[in-house]
Amino acid sequence: MTRVFIDGEAGTTGLGIRDRLRGLPVEILSIDPARRKDPSARLDMMTKADLVVLCLPDDAAREAVALAGSLEHVRFLDASTAHRVTQGWEYGFPEMTPEQASRIGKARYVANPGCYPTGVIALLRPLVDAGLIPSDHPLTINAVSGYSGGGRSEIEAHEREGGPAFALYGLGLEHKHVPEIMHYGGLTRRPLFVPSIGHFAQGMIVSIPLHLPDLPGQPCTADIAACLAARYAGSERVRVVSSDRPRLDAAALAGQDDMELRVHGNDARGHVLLTACLDNLGKGASGAALQNIRLMSGRDVSCA
Numbered sequence: 517m518t519r520v521f522i523d524g525e526a527g528t529t530g531l532g533i534r535d536r537l538r539g540l541p542v543e544i545l546s547i548d549p550a551r552r553k554d555p556s557a558r559l560d561m562m563t564k565a566d567l568v569v570l571c572l573p574d575d576a577a578r579e580a581v582a583l584a585g586s587l588e589h590v591r592f593l594d595a596s597t598a599h600r601v602t603q604g605w606e607y608g609f610p611e612m613t614p615e616q617a618s619r620i621g622k623a624r625y626v627a628n629p630g631c632y633p634t635g636v637i638a639l640l641r642p643l644v645d646a647g648l649i650p651s652d653h654p655l656t657i658n659a660v661s662g663y664s665g666g667g668r669s670e671i672e673a674h675e676r677e678g679g680p681a682f683a684l685y686g687l688g689l690e691h692k693h694v695p696e697i698m699h700y701g702g703l704t705r706r707p708l709f710v711p712s713i714g715h716f717a718q719g720m721i722v723s724i725p726l727h728l729p730d731l732p733g734q735p736c737t738a739d740i741a742a743c744l745a746a747r748y749a750g751s752e753r754v755r756v757v758s759s760d761r762p763r764l765d766a767a768a769l770a771g772q773d774d775m776e777l778r779v780h781g782n783d784a785r786g787h788v789l790l791t792a793c794l795d796n797l798g799k800g801a802s803g804a805a806l807q808n809i810r811l812m813s814g815r816d817v818s819c820a
C-alpha cells in the first residue's frame with residue numbers, strides 16, 4: 517500500500533486531496549498539527565512515506581524538496597508553482613499528450629498544473645500541435661476564478677468581510693502562470709493573460725477569443741471543434757461538449773473533478789471563442805492531484 521504524506525494537509529488543497537483519498541488503498545501519514553511547520557518533524561514524515569504531496573506556498577515547497585533530497589525512495593507531487601517548468605520535473609497533466617499519463621506514472625518528481633493553465637493548455641495545445649494556431653500567434657486569455665483560488669487568506673476575506681463581486685487582478689501582466697502556459701501550451705509569443713476573481717467560492721472559466729481569418733488555412737468553427745474532440749476522445753476527465761447554451765456559469769462544475777471544453781463560433785463573423793469550465797479546486801488542483809497520485813502509485817494508467 518502506498519504511504520502518502522501531505523505536507524500542508526490542513527490547507528485548502530491539502531484538505532481536498534485528503535478527502536479524495538478516502539476509500540483508496542493508500543495509507544495517509546499525518547503530522548502532529550502542532551509540529552506541522554517544524555522541518556525535523558516534516559523530514560521524519562517524509563522518511564516514512566513513498567509519496568510526498570506538497571500543498572504549500574512555493575518557498576516552503578522548494579524547502580521540502582531540499583529537505584528530503586537525499587531520500588531516494590521518496591517521490592514528490594508538488595501542487596505549488598515552484599517546479600512546474602523545472603528541468604527533471606514531469607508536468608502532471610495526464611491528458612496533455614497521449615504519452616503524458618505514462619510519463620507521470622514513471623516520474624520521481626511531478627508538478628501538478630496551475631488551475632488556469634489547466635484550462636488554457638487543454639484548449640491551446642491540440643490546436644498548436646495541429647498547426648491550426650501558430651506558436652507565435654498573438655493571443656489574449658481571459659479567466660475568472662472563484663475566490664478559493666486565492667487560498668485560505670482570500671477565502672477568509674470573502675467569507676468574513678465580503679469581497680468584491682468581480683475584480684480584475686494581475687494587472688501588472690506578470691501572472692505566475694504565464695511561464696507554464698507558454699511552455700506546455702507550445703507558445704513562443706507571450707500571451708496577454710487577464711485573470712479575475714468573483715464572489716463565489718469555487719469554479720472557473722478560461723476563455724480565449726480567435727479571429728478565424730487570421731489563422732493559417734482560415735479554419736471554420738467545426739475544424740477547431742473537431743481537433744479538440746479528436747484529442748480528448750475517450751478521456752475520462754476532459755470532455756468537449758456542444759456550445760448550445762446562451763450563457764456559461766463559472767460555477768457549473770463546482771464540486772466536480774471534470775473539465776468541459778467548448779468552441780463557440782460565428783463563422784459569418786469569422787469569430788470563435790474557446791472556453792474551458794472547471795472547478796479550480798477540482799481539476800484545477802486536488803482532482804488533478806488525485807489523478808497523479810493514482811498514476812504514481814501504479815493504480816490507474818487509463819485515467820487520462
Ligand SMILES: NC(=O)C1=CN([C@@H]2O[C@H](COP(=O)(O)OP(=O)(O)OC[C@H]3O[C@@H](n4cnc5c(N)ncnc54)[C@H](OP(=O)(O)O)[C@@H]3O)[C@@H](O)[C@H]2O)C=CC1
Nearest residue numbers: 524526527528529553571572573576595596665667668801
Ligand atoms: N487554491 C487553489 O485553487 C490552488 C492552489 N494551488 C497551490 O497549492 C498550494 C497550497 O495552496 P492552498 O491550499 O490554496 O493554500 P492554503 O493557504 O490554503 O494552505 C497552505 C497550507 O500550507 C501550510 N504551510 C505554510 N507554510 C508552511 C511550512 N513552511 N511548512 C508546513 N506547512 C506550511 C499553511 O499553514 P498556515 O495556514 O498555518 O500558514 C496551510 O495549511 C499553493 O502553492 C497554491 O499555489 C494550486 C492549485 C489551485
Ligand SMILES: CC(=O)N[C@@H](CCC(=O)OP(=O)(O)O)C(=O)O
Nearest residue numbers: 596597629630631661665666713
Ligand atoms: C483567484 C486566485 O488568486 N488565484 C490564484 C491562482 C491559484 C493558485 O494558487 O494556483 P496555483 O497554485 O495553481 O498556481 C492566483 O491567481 O494567484
